[in-house]
Amino acid sequence: MKVGELARATGLTVRTLHHWEERGLVVPSARTHSGHRVYDDGDVRRVYQVVALRELGLPLDAIGSLLTTGSFATVLAAHLEQVDARLAALHTLRGTLAGVVDRLRGAPDPAPSDVLRMIDEVSRVNDTFAQYFTPEQIAALQARRDEAEAAAAQWPDLIAAVRAEMAAGTDPGDPRVQSLASRWAELLATFHRGDEALRERLYRMRSDNPGEVVAAGGPDQAMIDYIAAAADAGR
Structure with missing residues (x-):
């Protein structure tokens, strides 16, 4: 393919696949006469x-080393363990x-011990941020929290503008979409x-949690593909 x-079949972006190719992680086995990448099984x-x-x-460097020396069965076993x-x-x-639900049937509120235990267990299951970023990266993001929050406040309007162009069927190569794609890249750069x-981990967190991102008002995969196509067209 x-x-x-x-990209559509895996939920990844074309940009991510291109980046992995540049890093030597996934290099397509062939190209068409017109130069298009072709991936086999x-x-x-x-x-x-x-x-x-x-x-x-x-990290990608460690992945490259493991893929050079490891096996598909090893990767599957590690994934299964996780x-x-x-x-x-x-x-x-x-x-x-x-x-707790059973006990609440006969009491108005959970006991403090129940609440503390739930907080601990929810944190271990849902500590998404710590799962994707190193302590150093988290510290770096916190150090520029005000700047990041200012950038985050601009996302809703930008997403709405992109969604409007998509609904209108505007070609990704159109100057309006090109301008939106440039702004998109600028806001992302504010974070990484x-x-x-850090950029790779931000992208990974989004691609691993698409439902949560959309529920929080973020972009869906179709919008990301649209912006990626606009960025590619502008090169």
């Missing part, structure tokens, strides 16, 4: 390996919630400031 088809398995290892919290750990944490949380590792 071509890069756009692979082996390439798709490689994409899964990168996604699985990235979900384990490994999924089992998450399921176990969710199972524990469910048991706590079920117990050219730090490729």
